Amino acid sequence: MDNDSSSRIVEELRGWIASAPPGSRLPSNRALVARHSASPVTVQRAMRILATQGLVDSRPGVGTFVRAVRTARPLDYGWQTAALRTQPSHATLHSSAMRTAPNGTIALHSGYPDRELLPERLVRNALARAARSDAALSRSPISGLPELQSWFANELGNVTPVGVTPPTASDVIVLPGSQSGLSSVFRTLVGTGQPLLVESPTYWGAILAAAQSGVSVIPVPSGPAGPDPDELARAFEETGARAFYAQPNYANPTGAQWSATLAEEVLDVVRHHRAFLIEDDWAHDFGIDSDATPVAAHDDAGHVVYLRSLTKGVSPSIRVAALIARGPARERILADRAAESMYVSGLLQAAALDVVTQPGWQNHLRNLRQQLRARRDLLITSISEHVPQAHLDNVPKGGLNLWARLPDQTNLQQLVRDCEAEGVLVAPGTEWFPAEPTGPFIRLNYSGANPGAFPQGARTIGQALAQQKRA
Amino acid sequence: MDNDSSSRIVEELRGWIASAPPGSRLPSNRALVARHSASPVTVQRAMRILATQGLVDSRPGVGTFVRAVRTARPLDYGWQTAALRTQPSHATLHSSAMRTAPNGTIALHSGYPDRELLPERLVRNALARAARSDAALSRSPISGLPELQSWFANELGNVTPVGVTPPTASDVIVLPGSQSGLSSVFRTLVGTGQPLLVESPTYWGAILAAAQSGVSVIPVPSGPAGPDPDELARAFEETGARAFYAQPNYANPTGAQWSATLAEEVLDVVRHHRAFLIEDDWAHDFGIDSDATPVAAHDDAGHVVYLRSLTKGVSPSIRVAALIARGPARERILADRAAESMYVSGLLQAAALDVVTQPGWQNHLRNLRQQLRARRDLLITSISEHVPQAHLDNVPKGGLNLWARLPDQTNLQQLVRDCEAEGVLVAPGTEWFPAEPTGPFIRLNYSGANPGAFPQGARTIGQALAQQKRA
Numbered sequence: 017m018d019n020d021s022s023s024r025i026v027e028e029l030r031g032w033i034a035s036a037p038p039g040s041r042l043p044s045n046r047a048l049v050a051r052h053s054a055s056p057v058t059v060q061r062a063m064r065i066l067a068t069q070g071l072v073d074s075r076p077g078v079g080t081f082v083r084a085v086r087t088a089r090p091l092d093y094g095w096q097t098a099a100l101r102t103q104p105s106h107a108t109l110h111s112s113a114m115r116t117a118p119n120g121t122i123a124l125h126s127g128y129p130d131r132e133l134l135p136e137r138l139v140r141n142a143l144a145r146a147a148r149s150d151a152a153l154s155r156s157p158i159s160g161l162p163e164l165q166s167w168f169a170n171e172l173g174n175v176t177p178v179g180v181t182p183p184t185a186s187d188v189i190v191l192p193g194s195q196s197g198l199s200s201v202f203r204t205l206v207g208t209g210q211p212l213l214v215e216s217p218t219y220w221g222a223i224l225a226a227a228q229s230g231v232s233v234i235p236v237p238s239g240p241a242g243p244d245p246d247e248l249a250r251a252f253e254e255t256g257a258r259a260f261y262a263q264p265n266y267a268n269p270t271g272a273q274w275s276a277t278l279a280e281e282v283l284d285v286v287r288h289h290r291a292f293l294i295e296d297d298w299a300h301d302f303g304i305d306s307d308a309t310p311v312a313a314h315d316d317a318g319h320v321v322y323l324r325s326l327t328k329g330v331s332p333s334i335r336v337a338a339l340i341a342r343g344p345a346r347e348r349i350l351a352d353r354a355a356e357s358m359y360v361s362g363l364l365q366a367a368a369l370d371v372v373t374q375p376g377w378q379n380h381l382r383n384l385r386q387q388l389r390a391r392r393d394l395l396i397t398s399i400s401e402h403v404p405q406a407h408l409d410n411v412p413k414g415g416l417n418l419w420a421r422l423p424d425q426t427n428l429q430q431l432v433r434d435c436e437a438e439g440v441l442v443a444p445g446t447e448w449f450p451a452e453p454t455g456p457f458i459r460l461n462y463s464g465a466n467p468g469a470f471p472q473g474a475r476t477i478g479q480a481l482a483q484q485k486r487a
Numbered sequence: 488m489d490n491d492s493s494s495r496i497v498e499e500l501r502g503w504i505a506s507a508p509p510g511s512r513l514p515s516n517r518a519l520v521a522r523h524s525a526s527p528v529t530v531q532r533a534m535r536i537l538a539t540q541g542l543v544d545s546r547p548g549v550g551t552f553v554r555a556v557r558t559a560r561p562l563d564y565g566w567q568t569a570a571l572r573t574q575p576s577h578a579t580l581h582s583s584a585m586r587t588a589p590n591g592t593i594a595l596h597s598g599y600p601d602r603e604l605l606p607e608r609l610v611r612n613a614l615a616r617a618a619r620s621d622a623a624l625s626r627s628p629i630s631g632l633p634e635l636q637s638w639f640a641n642e643l644g645n646v647t648p649v650g651v652t653p654p655t656a657s658d659v660i661v662l663p664g665s666q667s668g669l670s671s672v673f674r675t676l677v678g679t680g681q682p683l684l685v686e687s688p689t690y691w692g693a694i695l696a697a698a699q700s701g702v703s704v705i706p707v708p709s710g711p712a713g714p715d716p717d718e719l720a721r722a723f724e725e726t727g728a729r730a731f732y733a734q735p736n737y738a739n740p741t742g743a744q745w746s747a748t749l750a751e752e753v754l755d756v757v758r759h760h761r762a763f764l765i766e767d768d769w770a771h772d773f774g775i776d777s778d779a780t781p782v783a784a785h786d787d788a789g790h791v792v793y794l795r796s797l798t799k800g801v802s803p804s805i806r807v808a809a810l811i812a813r814g815p816a817r818e819r820i821l822a823d824r825a826a827e828s829m830y831v832s833g834l835l836q837a838a839a840l841d842v843v844t845q846p847g848w849q850n851h852l853r854n855l856r857q858q859l860r861a862r863r864d865l866l867i868t869s870i871s872e873h874v875p876q877a878h879l880d881n882v883p884k885g886g887l888n889l890w891a892r893l894p895d896q897t898n899l900q901q902l903v904r905d906c907e908a909e910g911v912l913v914a915p916g917t918e919w920f921p922a923e924p925t926g927p928f929i930r931l932n933y934s935g936a937n938p939g940a941f942p943q944g945a946r947t948i949g950q951a952l953a954q955q956k957r958a
Contacts, residue, residue, distance in 0.1 A: 068637050068638055069641075076849075091789070091814075093789040095761045096816050099761055100816065100819065114829075128626060131624050131625070140619060143617070143834065146614070147618060152610055153607060153802050154803060155587075156803075166541065170538070173541055192806075195826075195829045196828045208679065225826050317566070318567055331623060332624070332625060333622055333834035334832065335831070335832045342562065351699075352699060355666075355695045357663055358666045361663075361805065361806045364804075364832060373539065
């Protein structure tokens with residue numbers, strides 16, 4: 017089947033349809049085959065596309081007809097304004113990190129690694145195998161495929177020190193992405209109107225999920241070394257919060273990794289306040305100068321609710337993550353997941369497990385580490401050279417981002433717009449602050465397409481900054 | 488690679504590991520290859536399985552070792568009792584319809600069609616194609632793949648009468664299953680503590696999602712012909728509700744299909760109360776004596792929020808559904824979906840679209856209709872013959888279920904247990920009532936495995952009933 021030929025036929029027929037009265041019969045498929053010297057399959061494909069676009073109606077055995085034109089009067093949804101009174105819209109939808117970059121732009125804004133950093137061959141093979149397997153046609157249990165639950169439990173168990181009971185497969189809940197886990201955890205372990213402590217700055221998706229679940233977000237300052245345990249303790253005392261959301265490894269956006277001492281101190285504070293640490297290990301597979309060391313490995317009393325995603329590391333189309341929790345908390349979260357989405361596609365779970373249990377996965381991770389290091393270092397060099405006004409608190413030991421502070425008088429919105437006009441996308445730091453930002457920051461992702469353009473991207477940022485100073 | 492050989496090696500090594508002290512080194516892969524006359528790949532696979540099961544640690548270049556035994560002290564999660572105070576657990580998790588049937592049982596309880604009713608070849612081919620396509624490695628837009636949005640919009644547009652403006656692709660939100668849609672719609676269009684009218688009996692998953700979102704469920708009686716519009720109007724007036732959840736086509740569990748007149752009357756009531764009709768068209772592809780006729784096709788003022796799923800008809804592993812809504816309501820729901828799960832796997836969306844746009848899909852639907860008819864009629868005949876005490880209000884014109892009323896004095900829980908002891912699974916009607924049931928009902932699914940056993944299943948039910956009468 018030839019897609020280009022189908023498109024050509026579609027284009028020609030669209031013109032014909034535009035000038036034909038509704039109900040007109042299209043030329044027969046046989047006539048179109050002859051006219052375009054195309055195969056019957058190609059013509060059928062063209063007709064299906066036209067039908068999908070709503071331009072024609074096909075009546076099997078009779079023919080294909082131009083669809084009747086519909087009335088195009090304006091629609092009035094004004095009545096909804098009153099009906100929707102019951103709930104304010106908490107959540108704002110659009111984050112810079114989710115924008116799709118037009119071709120040719122230098123995309124330093126994204127939250128996802130470029131395709132060349134994904135294990136493409138492993139993913140395609142795993143999906144092809146899953147398509148042939150039982151998983152393609154069967155329903156997964158609510159908590160997930162047992163083999164995948166085991167894998168996630170063992171990943172954490174393998175770094176659990178002696179004396180701490182490692183998690184078991186039955187502590188694991190497989191999720192359609194970790195965003196779903198954040199929503200469920202905030203809903204069930206915190207609840208509407210109750211306080212939730214979060215690092216500040218922190219992941220914008222967590223701020224979004226918190227807003228949606230109606231919890232009251234309390235920022236705890238977190239710098240290049242992570243949060244201050246005394247500040248954290250004070251926040252617990254002042255607010256009566258029972259939960260703290262954090263990213264102890266390669267935090268998004270700061271890149272901070274907690275030291276072993278800090279992890280132990282935070283865990284002590286959390287235990288003392290009989291609270292939950294919601295640990296988002298989003299960058300587990302993106303270590304560069306160190307490995308990610310989950311705080312959850314040091315807890316067996318159900319204080320840490322641990323989230324790990326495979327979506328960013330394996331493929332954005334394999335929406336698979338896991339949550340590990342123990343005790344009644346896990347039951348609450350599972351009940352919420354069942355009500356929310358019943359179960360996760362077993363096909364995606366089987367493919368994810370296939371990818372991460374292939375010998376090639378370890379090779380991929382080694383290679384990824386080298387690539388991330390080269391990209392990170394190139395972007396740092398480019399920024400130092402071309403944006404001397406920017407300050408990096410921290411060379412991140414892993415993750416995907418640099419977090420750069422700009423001079424205090426910077427007009428951040430203007431800067432972002434000016435860079436975009438020059439074809440360079442950067443994300444304004446504002447989106448990572450749950451309250452007012454403490455200064456003008458930008459987040460620069462070094463895992464996007466075309467790292468060769470990093471120097472040029474940095475030059476553009478530097479010029480836009482210099483322009484503001486002159487103005 | 489030979490899976491059976493791997494399993495045999497795993498089994499033997501498990502025995503060896505059980506009696507070996509922690510830290511013992513396993514025989515080398517080379518030794519195992521020789522001992523089992525197996526290929527290196529087979530032995531490597533066995534070792535991976537043991538590692539996944541947490542029984543061994545593999546140190547590359549050194550060897551594989553029996554994992555250290557962990558302390559097995561009991562874990563105490565008592566502190567969580569106080570921490571979890573903030574939110575009662577609304578939702579009960581376990582529905583009979585979600586149970587997996589052991590081999591050899593006669594499964595009349597399930598909510599999902601048996602694999603032999605799925606378009607297996609289309610599904611496997613579509614997944615294999617998607618695995619080779621761009622969709623395997625790219626991120627879908629939040630609202631869904633544009634082509635799939637178009638397809639869903641056109642499905643509804645194709646049955647929209649002249650004079651009503653059909654929906655467009657941009658009114659569609661693609662969902663990871665319709666359960667997610669129910670949760671989002673109840674959360675955003677109704678809201679905690681606010682009233683939601685539902686048919687009674689109605690789909691247990693909707694009752695679950697409503698409980699989870701904290702809305703106040705108000706039952707409106709619905710019989711073999713659907714709800715009474717006067718009752719519905721009264722319920723709107725008495726409660727001030729602004730939303731009604733219903734299944735106008737082949738309702739689960741009753742099988743009721745609303746007449747065109749009833750659909751118009753309900754829509755009038757909904758319009759008069761400036762409210763939403765949340766239409767769950769779950770059985771769109773399961774018509775037998777009629778076609779499903781969406782009420783949404785008669786509304787262009789944003790009153791109907793329409794849900795349609797492909798999961799049950801295409802494959803349980805292809806978790807893809809869509810919601811069609813217009814006006815500010817659609818924006819509210821989309822913001823909730825973004826916060827809840829960001830986006831739906833593009834791979835599953837591409838595969839779903841592929842399946843439903845193949846010429847084979849129409850053939851499949853025709854064949855499915857015949858099979859469902861034969862199965863429905865066989866189950867009805869079997870019930871009439873062997874369970875004369877049961878009363879069917881309605882021969883459903885589509886869907887997957889019979890809804891049978893048993894004699895008033897029936898002990899339903901006892902009946903379900905007695906049938907299960909004889910290898911026949913039936914679902915107690917209780918789960919479909921948002922409040923007290925109006926009588927002892929059972930739901931019998933005629934789309935499960937092995938329809939040849941329907942007479943035997945019916946005989947078992949009849950005997951269990953007769954036994955209660957004697958007791």
